[in-house]
Amino acid sequence: MxxxxxxxxxxxxxxxxxxxxxxxxxxxxxxxxxxxxxxxxxxxxxxxxxxxxxxxxxxxxxxxxxxxxxxxxxxxNPAFAAVVGVDVGETHVLVEVFDLTLRRLAEATLPMEPDAYSVDEVARRVLDGLDRCLRESGVGDVLGVGIGVPGAVEHGLVHAQTVGWRGVALERLLRDGTDLPLFLDNGANTLGQAEAWFGAGRGTADAVIALIGSGVGAGVIAGGVLYRGSSGGAGEWGHTTVALDGRPCRCGARGCLEAYIGASGVVDRYRAVRSDVPAEQEAALAALVADRSPVAAEVLAETARYAGLGIANLINLFNPSRVIVGGWAGLLLGARILDDVRAEAAHHALHRPFEQASITLCELGPESVALGAATLPVAEFLAVGGVRRKTATRVP
Structure with missing residues (x-):
């Protein structure tokens, strides 16, 4: 009824x-x-x-x-209230404060040790960054804090197999340090919403945003709505299998797309053919993109083949009008290999869906996961006609 x-x-x-x-x-x-x-x-x-x-x-x-x-x-009115966006990445936590129209007011980057990725450490960095940014910006009224995390969010619990999180209560830990309303979602979804609102996805109702960083994920927008699946786990594109019994993936399986196009996998292959690769992952990937040697070209060509195959699968599955490649690694790699990726996708995708889809790079830059996270409280605020959420309601 x-x-x-x-x-x-x-x-x-x-x-x-x-x-x-x-x-x-x-x-x-x-x-x-x-x-x-x-x-x-x-x-x-x-x-x-x-x-x-x-x-x-x-x-x-x-x-x-x-x-x-x-x-x-x-x-x-931009000054009505501030919002906060947080990107829980694999090498750092980025916290940014925005006005209501999402103009950046302050930001803080807090490095993370990839091999010591505990939920307690992440929570401490989020709260530390929140405190720093609110003091720096001087804002006193905050609508909410959006947080983009690796993995799926279900009833306030985060399931991120690649970093060893199985139903971790990140929201509950954050609640010990703030009473601001909290909004958690997968980082690829927040990136997708940012691009849909302000970037390369604007004006289309059906798009896939491919997030390529240390890990790999996708945000799927169908009929103008972000598709999350039955429990928030949709879009784990990086863990679709592209090679039976292939390379080992951090998730424990073999042959996952992430093992072939994620920054960790790409840099590992580069290090296998060159001895002078920088130790830091982002610097190593930048060196690969700038390297004009035959061995670097071979690594990049293989990456383009698998990325094109993965994007073809997205086109065949979702029939989007746009596939938008983002994430810090996706933007670095895309600057060099996007044409090759398109050609490979054309080879693997069904002809008609491929003809209807453009493949392009994100417009909002490598740190747009945090911007997208800030859209989470704004989206709820707009949907209910500008009514404030007074207390947190998502703590299980």
Missing amino acids: HRKLTVRDLRAGNRARVLRALYFDRPRSRQELAGTTGLSQASVSNVVGELISDGLVVEAGQVESDGGRPRVLLRV
Whole structure:
């Protein structure tokens, strides 16, 4: 039995429509908002009056109208509240503070030892970075903290097999150090949402964002909605098998795509053919991309073959209009091998789905997982018409 909509539900829905129109588009007049949202002029005026009274919407100048008074333009107030985005990477934790329109105000990078990846250490670094950034930015009102993590998030617990996390209570540990609302999701999903909102995925309802770093994952956007699967574990593209009984993967299986195109696997192969490779992973990958020797070319060619095969699988499975390659390693590698990746994908993908899909690089840079994480509290805020979550509700 469907619950009957109340006046409060309708008002919240109207607020959400107006807020989203102002958030994702240029400043608009009341008249333009009526056309964009499908609401009546009277409804728009009532909603805008509430949002201005709440401090959520402010005037943004005027525009001339045809024969009448100039129209007042409106926009979301960036200073209404701050949001925080956190990228729990495999070599560092990045914490960034943004205003409500996601302009960066402060950031802190806290290195992690890849071989000592304990949830307690991660929690300490997140809280330390949060404290530093809030002090540096001087913000006093925070809407929420979004956190992109490796692995799947289910009922506040993180399952990340490649780093040895099996249902770890990261959220509960963070709750000991902050009472801010927390939003956890897989890092590939947060990257996908950032690109869908502001980057290469904008304007399409069906896209796959391929995150290539030390590990490999994917965010799948289907019908304009991020697809998470039954328990949040969708998008583990890096652990699809591309070689039966192939190279060992960190997850314990063999032949996973991650073992062939993840930064760790690529750098290991480079070190096997050169003795002067830098010790630090990112520096090693950058050296490979810059290396014009035949042995480096062979490593890159093999990486392109497997990346193209993996992307072809994504195209055949999801029929996206865009495949967007991101992550720090994906952007480094893509600058050198993207054309080869496209050619390999064309060889393996079904012809018609491949013709309909573009393969491109992320537009928001290598650190957009944190930006995407910051969209998590904003997305909930917009969806409910600008109502604040007062307490955390996701601690199991």
